[in-house]
Amino acid sequence: MALQDLCNFQDVFLDSVTTECSSVHFGKKTGCDFMQGSPFSNSSSLFNFYIPPVPLPFPISHGTTTLAFLFQGGVLAAADTRSSCAGQVACPASLKIRPVHSHMVSTTSGTSADCALWVRILSRELRLYQLRHGRRLSISGAAKLLSHMLHPFKGTKLCVAAILCGWDGGEEDGRHDNGGTKTELGGCTETAKKIAKSLDTSLQKTQSSSPTLGGQQHLTREKIRFSGPSLFYVCSDGTRLQGALFSVGSGSPYAYSILDQDVKWELTLDEATSIARQAVYRATHRDAYSGNHVDIFHISSKGWTRRSREDLKEEYYREKERRERGMRRDVTYEKAQCGD
């Protein structure tokens, strides 16, 4: 699937006339690793110029900006929508945040085709796990599964850097194994904010609210199952990290600087959305490989919801206008707030 996409993409590129309409027709966002600045040796005359690849000062990877963070209302994930390839915008409206199941999304960066494939493989495996064991695999387990699946490809050109964002626990179908099946050892709970909650088999959990202090701990055969928001960064080079705030991609340093200032546990949903939007906007402004629109997903105990896609070009003009108004109004420079 990935190989086919790659071949097709090259074919399209050779046919210089139909490039634009073909990419719309495919509807597939095939980006390729932009670090390969390889010339198309048998290309048509339009692409005869060859730009030799300039060595990068440090590995700038994954032309995108994606971010995700935890807060009291769950997890917020945001990403831009530009797919770039060899210095061109291959698709200005790609979807970088893909739902895995009802309570988990994955922000993807790296090679578009690889990400699309592996997120689908992951959702297949998670669904199989759910059918076999009667409960959803935890986010930590899903991250471990993805990490182990990607490990054999280490050292190859496969490039996937995903942030798995989800809500653990809160089973709605309420199928519990009474025999106390050995649950998978989840990741270590390092963050002080998370408190483990034990699931009693007799307790039919419908919706779980924000994490509360666990009641009795059954130490015999049931492991303590964590319930609440969870965030994992998984990379095809083997990294797997649990955290409260991640940003991945070439625009991530710009996003980090905005997020580090403002992200707190106590944010409301609106504040969190605003900060995420602002961070992606600033990153798209500075980073050439990020841009176009911003997608925001929110995951709570009830599942994921998606905010409508927003064009950041409008935001740029709004801010520009605000600044000009401010400068015209008085002499002192007024700091422009990027509000909702």
Added chain:
Amino acid sequence: MCAARLKLLLCNLHVRGRQSTAISKLSYSYSSAQRIRAMEYLVGIQGKDFVLVAADNVAASSIIQMKHDYDKMFKLSEKILLLCVGEAGDTVQFAEYIQKNVQLYKMRNGYELSPAAAANFTRKNLADYLRSRTPYHVNLLLAGYDDTDGPGLFYMDYLSSLAKAPFAAHGYGAFLTLSILDRYYKPDLTREEAVDLLKKCIEELNKRFIMNLPSFTVRLIDKEGIHDLEKLTHGAK
């Protein structure tokens, strides 16, 4: 000790040339990851009846610190710790593999591996994978307490060398701190003296090392088991 270190350094330089002709796995991620890898820091100090180990808490990716509270120590058994730094995925994969195998040994045989045995087992695995298609690029310190042999600190590196040492360090920070350890170490250190010596090393890193390592996890192993000590943090974070 100094001659061995020099030899390892030379061996390092020599072998890198050969390994660059090996299968793509090494060469692809070698040069860029190399620089980031060495920015991590591990240190171990053996006393009369304990081993003190410390590791930095930064998980970095290119120029970004992705995590500030990452634990690089893996508990192999009640009295053995494996400290592991190196290439991103290799560290966790290899360390967990060793961890599960040590636990399996205990389940099969009813008693635990001694630190020396665990160290040799680890080294053997590193050596086996070294000339395969998928070598593990990890640098390790294994620290443990054996009821018969006492405390032990084992230095291992990605070329699967193994040396039992009274003190050891990994990473660029080692260049700055080994001489401090040489100067102030004595075999009958008390726990407080060892922690002071560790603090001296970390002060030096904070002063001269180019990379900001804000905090360090510190653990102590003695006949009672593994104890978590207070994290050593730098002022500004």
